[in-house]
Amino acid sequence: MATGSQLTLYxxxxxxxxxxxxxxxxxxTAKEAGVLGATVVSGAEGIDGRGRMHAARFFELADEPAVxxxxxxxxxxxxxxxxxxxxxxxxxxTRESIExxxxxxxx
Numbered sequence: 165m166a167t168g169s170q171l172t173l174y175x176x177x178x179x180x181x182x183x184x185x186x187x188x189x190x191x192x193t194a195k196e197a198g199v200l201g202a203t204v205v206s207g208a209e210g211i212d213g214r215g216r217m218h219a220a221r222f223f224e225l226a227d228e229p230a231v232x233x234x235x236x237x238x239x240x241x242x243x244x245x246x247x248x249x250x251x252x253x254x255x256x257x258t259r260e261s262i263e264x265x266x267x268x269x270x271x
Contacts, residue, residue, distance in 0.1 A: 165265040168237040171244065174256045177206070177228040181253050190232045193251065197244035202234045235264055 179186035187204055194202050209219040210229030219228075234244065241259065248255060 165263050166237065167261070167263050168235065169241040170260045170262045171234040171236075171241050172258045172260075173232040173234070173248075174210075175230045175232065176210075177230050179253075181251060186253065186255075187230050187232060189251070189253070190248065190255075193247050194232075194234055194244055197247050198240045199234055199236045199244055201236075202232055205231045205233065207231065235262065 173190055175186045175190065177185060177187065181189035184192070191202055191204070207229035209217065211217055234241065236244070245257075245259075
């Protein structure tokens, strides 16, 4: 069993970083930081840090809330946080210490 962190980043499908969506930029930055896997979860509705409601409606799918969940060892998470901070995009995140591993694999 390994130890590390789960980093959860909160975004919105309509946010951009340059020509890419913010979610794409986060995933690319995670890969550059040495993270081997991340999961994007789309939400039906959410309230941002400014108290504004965001919802995935039929005509407004671009306003869909999204969460990017990254699990990695602490050095990779530290590198990712530093790279995201250098990007100059305001992001809210949470970080939790975790244990992780694989099941069903014989060593």
